Amino acid sequence: MFKSVSIRQLEYIRHVANIGSITQTAQLINISPSSIREAITAAETELGVRLFFRTPAKGVSLTTEGQRFLLLAEPLFEAKAQFEHQVAGIAKQNEQELTIGVIGNVGAMVVPELIKNLSETVPFSRFNIVELESSNLVESVRTGKLIAGFGLNDFLHPSLKFVELFPTQVHIAVNAAHSLAQKAELELSEMANEPFIFPNFGGASSYYSGLFDHHNIRPNTRYMVNSTEMARRLIEEGLGYSTFNARPSIHRHNPEPMIKRIPLKTDYWSPTFGMFYLLSSTFSNALNNIEKAARATWRQSK
Known part of the structure; x- marks a missing residue:
């Protein structure tokens, strides 16, 4: 030995x-x-x-x-470095700082309601919220830089536990005054000639390219944007439509009064949105509270 x-x-x-x-x-x-x-x-x-x-x-x-x-x-x-990082994190936990990550293209939609519910459960003195692309988010949680991450289950690592929160549904986002805005659902063929706002960021670009290929449709791409926020702004101005997966939580008021989101009729696969964290994490109490707040948030949004 x-x-x-x-x-x-x-x-x-x-x-x-x-x-x-x-x-x-x-x-x-x-x-x-x-x-x-x-x-x-x-x-x-x-x-x-x-x-x-x-x-x-x-x-x-x-x-x-x-x-x-x-x-x-x-x-x-590597084990020594991870141990030292997690030991250092004990002090941060005592300071009641919560450091979480979220995929950047949906952060503004999902985080506010989550933080609101979490604040009512545990009085954290400070929230540190990081927006990253899916692969970088997973890596930051895996290496202990973040306590937990919120994103899709398409880049997961075996060292992480994934808590499913809600299945995503592909939908078309159009201006509220659009002639098709009142439809219960849409097919991609109905939008083929409309100006398309292409979400050119992270895993979204490959996902939506695959979606159009699956339906044998070539979109009329007029704009390429690198954030969901920019796509929403263009839709609000009536410049075209876009495709999204994640949805905003339901608030007491309409968070997007100028946008109508319509489910897409498709058999194309959709990822699942959820929370993930290290199986070996030492922040068990904080993670339990985060998970409870997350489940409460998306129960309200069903």
């Missing part, structure tokens, strides 16, 4: 491998050269192989065994 070398000593060895000099490494991390040599000697003795080639003129370089040794040690370094 390999047990005579600490993680700190493993880090010394990794520093030496990166720098190529024991002396320079010692100066950089403010450790005596003898401590670094002891770490290397202990590891080589335990393994029975040499980790470094040593040449007076060129310093040190990893042997084949040394390269494999450090490769095997990488999960330990």
Whole structure:
């Protein structure tokens, strides 16, 4: 069993491998050269192989065994970094700061009602809300930069738990004065010649391209926008229509008086919107409160 070398000593060895000099490494991390040599000697003795080639003129370089040794040690370094981050997060939790992320194209629609319900449940002193694209949002939650994320289930990672909140439904968004605004549902063929406002951001662009391909329709793309907010503004001005998945929560007043959202008649797949967080998260109490607030929010919006 390999047990005579600490993680700190493993880090010394990794520093030496990166720098190529024991002396320079010692100066950089403010450790005596003898401590670094002891770490290397202990590891080589335990393994029975040499980790470094040593040449007076060129310093040190990893042997084949040394390269494999450090490769095997990488999960330990990653686990240590994650542990330190989560321990630091305990202090943040005590400060009652809530840091969550949401996919940028729906953040303005879904976050306000969620925060309102959460504020009534737990008196967090500060909310830190980050808007990201789907893949970046998942990565930020996976690496512990965010306590939780709200988005679609199309970029999930095995280390995350996904809590389904509501299935999304593809719908057409048109100006409220549009001749088709009062229809109960629409087909893409009815909009084929209308000016299309293409949502060119994150996973939306590939999703809606696939939607039109699925129906063998080429949209009359007049505008390409990089945010849902811009698409809504253009619709309000009567410049065209767009396609959306997520819907705003139901407020006491109409949040989009100039826009009518009409379900699209389609058999094309739709992702699910929900909350996700690390299975190994230490913020269990905060996550329970967030989940309760989220479920309350979208029960109201059904």
